[in-house]
Amino acid sequence: MSQTNRLQGGQIDRSKVLNFTFDGKAFQGYQGDTLASALLANGVRLMGRSFKYHRPRGPISSGSEEPNAIVELRSGARQEPNTRATIAELFEGLSAKSQNHVGSLKFDFLAVNDRLASFFAAGFYYKTFMWPKAFWEKLYEPMIRRAAGLGSLSMQTDPDAYDKGFLHCDLLVIGAGPSGLAAALTAARSGARVILADEDFAPGGRLNAETFTLGNTSGAEWAQAAVAELSAMPNVRILTRTVVIGAFDHGIYGALERVSDHLPVPSEGKPRQILWRIYSSRAVLAAGATERPIAFRNNDRPGIMMAGALRAYVNRWAATPGKSVAVFTNNDDGLRTASDLIAKGVKVSAVIDSRADGPAFSGAEHLRGAVVTDALGRLGLHSVKVKLASGEIRQIPCEALGVSGGWNPNVHLTCHQRGLPVWNADLAAFVPGSLPPGMVVAGAANGEFSTAAALASGAKAAAGALDALGLSAAPADLPQAEDAPTRVSPLWYVPHKGRAWLDQQNDVTVKDVKLAHQEGFRSVEHLKRYTTMGMATDQGKTSNIGGLAVMAEMTGKSIPDTGTTIYRPPYTPVPIGAFAGRSAGADFRPKxxxxxxxxxxxxxxxxxxxxxxxxxxxxxxxxxxxxxxxxxxxxxxxxxxxxxxxxxTLGKIDVQGPDAAEFLNRIYCNPFAKLPVGKVRYGLMLREDGMAMDDGTTARLAEDHFVTTTTTANAVGVYRHMEFCRQCLWPDLDVQIISTTExxxxxxxxxxxxxxxxxxxxxxxxxxxxxxxxxxxxxxxxxxxxxxxxxxxxxxxxxxxxxxxxxxxxxxxxxxxxxxxxxxxxxxxxGTEALGVMRIEKGHAAGNELNGTTSALNLGMGGMVNKKKDSIGSTLSEREGMNAADALNLVGFEPVDRSKTLLGGMHFINRGAPADAKNDQGYMTSVAFSPSLGHSVGLGFLKNGAARKGEVIRAVNPLANEEVEVKVVSAHFVDPEGERLRG
Amino acid sequence: MAEHRLKPITPLGGDTSRKDTFQGVTITEVVDTALASLSARASQAAEFRAAAPKFFGFDLPAPARSASGGDYTAIWTGPEQWFIEAPFATHEDIARIVKQGFGDAASVTEQTDGWGRFDLEGPRVRKVFEILSNLDLEKLPSGGASRTVIEHLGCILVCREAGARYSVYGPRSSAASLHHALVTAAKAAL
Amino acid sequence: MIINHPLLGPRDSQEFVYLGDASLIDRPDWQAENAVDQFHEYLYQRTNPAGEHQELWFHEQGDRSWLVVTRNTLTHEITAVELARDVARRRGRSK
CATH class of the missing domain: 3.30.1360.120 (Probable tRNA modification gtpase trme; domain 1)
Known part of the structure; x- marks a missing residue:
């Protein structure tokens, strides 16, 4: 059985045969295939199991909106879960696995969940697992975790690298379909710097999937010619395999380029993906539209897909999901699928049009005013039940069914800055409302669905954007193209007592939405959280509008009054690795x-x-x-x-100028004006709230030249603070500062x-x-x-x-x-350890003591705060609360039993008092074994500590139930008189 | 300078400067530049303005620009502040030399060893910067200069020749990390 | 966000460090009679507008200028950017 469902034609290179495996079985496809198109060509419709009920599923789309055909690609450390088979490019040796089943894809033990569906309805875990309480952690949660979720991680380090980059343009064009190409051509020919980004590996958008002609050529050929012209221009950057994930402030867009995803292994030194930050003056959103399903009983059978996707598989990839195909539509576009199938020689069993008054269709049996009520074939569709206009039920054999419920413009990026889409009743769809500054929308994304309208709106959008930038665009030379009107009669679901699927990724049915309504979860945001509709990798691209239409019906409100949930970036999933870029592992940050x-x-x-x-x-x-x-x-x-x-590593800041001394006088609490040249002085720097910020020494090298040092940790912050003081507080002090640390x-x-x-x-x-x-x-x-x-x-x-x-x-x-x-x-x-030991032995405060909660008084340096001058923090140091009689004082501690070890963070409790917060007397900040004294020593803050030397108290660690009796001593354990340093 | 007995090492820790070659771009560790910061003192603004062309032979550049003449290149680094480059061999004591030219009209601080300098040259050099810097290099003319962030580090980027030759000054202590980032970017982009 | 630096033109906000309300420029007189109260107001009492806000940003990875940025906290629209030193002088600060 080799490519039994491969048709003639298509944009695949049959001279390049690619071998791949799916669930261990070998297949062949061609260059230009996606994993999904190659599997369909090989007669494989079943590609995965659903999230909750483990129902057999196949692809319903041919793009990034895919909810079902979610697979694991590659193996070993490169194993990548939750990849959409519909956009995974085929390469030689690709290995893919279906996911979310216990046992084989065809026989999944957890498919029993489907039989227990009434138990698993929306909100089931909020209700079912409430009792007994103890069961949650031990039984329910592990069980749910095992049963739910999508693919699995390799648990190995990703061997690939990800880059982050920056691009600049006058005009960013998002999407390379007809409107995007027309916009890019218009702008590029005017000389503007253009970036054209498209998520597909083959630019052209729907032109690659349709049989339309543009002028005298096919749509795909026209797209190729346009891309060739753009590629030759130095002012144009074309990013294929690149999805624009978000519209951020001030014209910044995020885009993920899948540089090497289509290769078995990235080339030496090359990244797997690049996360681009694109700075644009203007942007044209030409993101196209997404077709939406009509829900009916068992509409999730493998073989049922969107009519436009079916058309894309047949036209672009020459792959049909079945030998005989039926079409179910509520609009004219569905009829195109039937015509294209017939043109490709695929048998069309029936065209089921929900509209009694829809246009006539010849070439296959046309059932007007009819709806599909059920689908049969658990592992793959074999027939559908149709309720005819007469009310009669008929069973029609078919291996695939193309469904079209109309098209939703891809408004996502228009909403990333609080924009809300607006309802267009003629199109029965939301179209862009208020836009982010600098963005215009063209083509199907704007509800302009015909090819001619897409081309014209793209060219117009670009010309308008360029005009705003002061560039003039030549009138676009656009080809003749189809200009069919959009005719659609809304139909969201076919009523039935069985389960009709709205969100196939999250297994949300029409019934679940009704249940949410019944239980009061009626706002769309509540509906989403209660049912999980619209969550996970596809973010409800095919399901959200259908779900809210059902909710609108239940509440009796209109669809626009019901509203949509908020659209947030990213448009499609982005690996965490891409956000990290190269800043991972040993390169997490520079050293x-x-x-x-x-x-x-x-x-x-x-x-x-x-x-x-x-x-x-x-x-x-x-x-x-x-x-x-x-x-x-x-x-x-x-x-x-x-x-x-x-x-x-200590920060060094050069301070110069005629006002340098005065400046230092104001940023340190102690005076510097009279420091003689050739002398160094210790300085304590306070925050404005009177807490210690930093300390260090300042040397006066000349009358107008000082070098001041900061602690290693605070070097950057102190410099920033000094610049704040210099520029914002005293802008006319003639003082210049610069870091000389390095x-x-x-x-x-x-x-x-x-x-x-x-x-x-x-x-x-x-x-x-x-x-x-x-x-x-x-x-x-x-x-x-x-x-x-x-x-x-x-x-x-x-x-x-x-x-x-x-x-x-x-x-x-x-x-x-x-x-x-x-x-x-x-x-x-x-090293730093001995440095620390010696400073503790000497009783010098460091980062542990200057911890942001301690004042000069706490540190035993209250007397340094000079009251005769203004300095940062001096005024608020006078506050009553900071001068309490029992304020913490920095003192030393030694264990009464010299063999005991002290721990940083221990709290002090008086002898005989309970070790609780009410009796807290302070805490230990620094400890060390003193080789000079032969026992442990500590520094810490003790209430009224300066007056308690000689007292024995307890240092406790209630977490580990430890305590040590300590004697309060001077913080200066070694050479308290300071004779050595003066010798 | 006197002949002292201490042997210098380069920012990358070598005895001589390092050079890495890629298709269309070379990355060179530059160690023969002396550097000092020059800041105008507001109280002697007129004297400062007069001293600058007299000492350098050219006017100090405007924001985001550099200017060169004779032994010196001046790079704007902040309001009323410039970095002055000169050949290390003749100007190792650059701060003292520049200070002599400005006296009390300026604050001068030696910066030579505060920085590690890497020059990136070649026809494809802008491709490399796409994954290093948020600056729009197509709009940075010859002589353009800007302090910006590369590899999380505050760096100074100087365009010596648009599209062809750029210098990156990064904190000397992080020279190895910066160099690693430059080389990694070159491998990825070229 | 993009901050239009008065000397350098448009720069990515990634290069900046945010401090807060630009009223931090208005540091009280330490010799005032009720200096402690004034400093308390200055340091702790801020408005938190949903709308236009003047705030201090430091161009840390750039030219080390402190800027006063007028930004709408709801839309992120930036309507004015000035050197904080100029703003400080205008508000009467000198030495």
Whole structure:
């Protein structure tokens, strides 16, 4: 059985035979086929099972609106569920599987659900699984999850890449059917920059599916010629396999290009898909229309499809879903399907026209005033029951049935910015209402259904858009084309006591809508949520209007008064991977590497992410098997001799200008005006609400030149805040700021031998003795024989310490030179972990303490808030609530039992009090094992803590039922008098 | 500058600059440019305006533009702020040199090593930028310059020759990530 | 969204960081008698209009200008974009 249902002609390349499998069975198709057209050509109508009742289903469409023929493509990591067979391009070796069945496609064990239909009606899980309560998690939910849902994931990482890109145009044309091509030609010939996007791989839209002529050529040939002309123009970009998914603000459109979906594997370096962000001045929406079904009993049998889709399969793909075909229509367009089938030599068993007064049709039996009442053939249609005008029921054999209930313009993108479509009674359809700025609609999307009207409206839309842009378009040279009127008599469903399907993807029947009405879910939005109509991959493209028409009938309201649900992007499904683009896995975000990264990596450093930075966390030496061994050694070596740490990550902001000092005075709560040149001062920056924002040191290099540092985490935010102050609050202060974080490689050199080490690095003409270069001094120097550098005598560790900075390119050389110079002192490089331990031992606040909820007073720096000047946060620091007698104070804690470990986040409770929120005394912010003291130490905020030193309280962790008795101590565990750093 | 003993490394961590070649585009790590920011001081606006053409030999460019002459190229980076490029070999100490030309009329800050520079050249270079930058390169003329976002990073894009040669300055610490993005984009687009 | 930058022309809002109500420019006088009350109003009391709104945007991935953008919060229509520095001066702010 090979392509038994393949006809003559069509736009397929019969010289290119493609082998593929469906559910493991081998088939052949041709280049130009979709999976659906190739399966139909091979006599396969059954392609999947439905979501809820597991009913056998076949394709009802030939496009992206498909609700039924949803398959899994490929295997292994590339397995892709919920792919529409109707738009999946066939390629050599394609493997596809049907989904949503237990057992085989033909024998699905869960088809029992269909027998239990009365149990599964709309809203069933809201009612059925209410009791007993305990059954929900253990029984009902797992059962429903197993039974419901569509395809399955491979559970492997997607091996393909996705890109994001940006395109710009004067005019975006959405859809390359007759109206879109006419619009693109008109605009392109005028010289405008045009982007033409179409979801199909073959531009032309319905021209590829119809037998019309345009001028002297076929529609498909005319489309090819138009595309050829457009492709040759440098001002035109044609995006095929590209669906415009959304109309966003100010002319921005989203579009998904399926670059490699039609290939077995993307070419080397190429993305699977690209998500384009298209910036347009104007857009023409030429998205065409979608045919809608008429619901009747068992209208979901495989073999029943839209009449226009049937025509497309026959004309474009030369594939018929059956040897004998019937047509059921309420409009003239359905009659075309019958004529085209006859022209292709397919037997038309009957044309069933619901209109008693419809036009005459010859060539097949024409039953006017008749309706289809039932369809027979569970796994594939074999006949339909027809109720004739006389009332008589007749059974007509047919393997396929083309149904046409009329066409709905694809108004979706017109509604993405709160637009509502309007009802057109002549067309019995919604047409675009208010439009997003810059958009015009043409062709069938605008309810202009004839080919001639589509061409003319496309050309007119483009000319209008160009006119608005100040470009003049030459009058379009349009071919002669059919111009048949639209004649339709609305028919939404054929009344019957059986189940008639509205939404085939979600298994919603006419009865379900009636039930929703009966139970009070009458607004269309409620109807949607209650029945699930219009959800999932097709978003109700074929079903929504039918459903709301039934609801309108029930409520007695008109269809326009009933209204549609909101149309939201995306127009068709977009893989999450496309939204992520290349920002996945290790490339999730860019990394920032420190100047000593290369050296540290050579040493085997363990790195930690600090924001975007990768910093050395510790540098293990041979024989060290636990991080604590490395960290304890680094701390001991630094406090005992000398350690080096890369501190480049701290934000550095150059502040210059005659008003620089005044500016700093206002952004820090403590004064800077009188800081002498050559000195450094610690600064605390508050938010306007009085909470601490950031801290750092500021060095005065010249009268009008400061370098201020921020914490690593806040560098970006502090810079933004400083620009806000400079531009918005004090626009006439003559101060200039710029970030220099990356320009300088900066290292902390700390420990009793720090000076001795640096004396070997700093050029001898610079005296860095304690007398010449005291604590908090700074200056511009040279190092290693003349390289410009900066030296700051500041300390975070509490030791005698300096920070030395050289241009970043020399940072690698400097760390190597310092390690060489430090060899005689057993110098170490220490990582962020040792840095943290030493700052906790010294009682310095860091990010854990500057956590956005703490004030200067909480931090023990209340006295720094200068009342004699204006600064950000100074006024609101005076609020009563921030100065309460029992305010939190930053203090130190040590375990009474020295063997106990402290945990960050522990809360403090007085001895004897219950451990509850009412008795909360504060919380632990930072903890470390102190190698210097030999036990755990902690910093934390304690109510009135400054006055409670010596008191023993409890640090509790109620989550793990842990508690440790701690003694309240000074936060300065090491060298509380600060003698070392001044030595 | 004096002959000191520290060996520099490039933003990508190499001893010499890196070059990647694709069909129709090359990507080169450029390490021979010195860079400084130049900001006008409002209180000496007239002096600043007078000093600029005198020092550079050309007027400082308008927003979104760059201008060149002699050793210098000035790139507009913000209101009353420009980045000044000069050859590294002769202008390593660029901040001091420029400051001498402007005195108290300007604030000058060394930026050389704050940035990693990559030049993208070739007839198909705009294709690569389509998946990197939201800027409309067809409308960016020779000499056009803009600070924008590439690979989540704030970068400066300078059009040296429209359609043919562009420079991207990105934060030096992220040079490896930026380079990876440029190379990946070139592979995808070309 | 597209923000029409007064110096650079149309730019994608992705390049900007949003702060909030442009009334944040009007920072009170710290020496006023009821300074604490005034600062409280300034910092915490905002209107939240469904319609035209003046708001502060920072061109972080661009020229580092703070802008005052007049935007309709219902339609996203932007009717004016100015440098915040100019707006601040117009509102009487200086040094």
């Amino acid at each position: 920032r590497l420190t100047p000593s990264h290369k050296w540290a990596a050579e040493q085997g450093a363990v790195f930690v992410e600090v924001g975007m930075w990768l910093r050395a966390q510790w540098l293990p030496r041979q024989g060290e098997t636990h991080w604590r061994q490395s960290v304890d050694r680094e701390v001991a070596a630094t406090r005992g001799s000398v350690g080096i740490c890369d501190v480049t 320009a300088w490689a900066q290292f902390s050199v700390a420990g009793p031998n720090a000076r001795k080490l640096l004396q070997k690095i700093v050029d001898p003409e610079y005296d860095i003795s304690n007398e010449a270069f005291p604590y908090m001094g700074c200056g511009e120097i040279t190092v290693c024989g003349g390289l410009r550098a900066r030296l700051f005598r500041i300390s975070f560790s509490g030791e005698l310490a300096y920070e030395i900075a050289v241009p970043t390119r020399y940072g690698d050389g400097l760390v190597r030179a310092m390690m060489e110079a430090g060899r005689e002192f057993d110098a170490v490089v220490y």
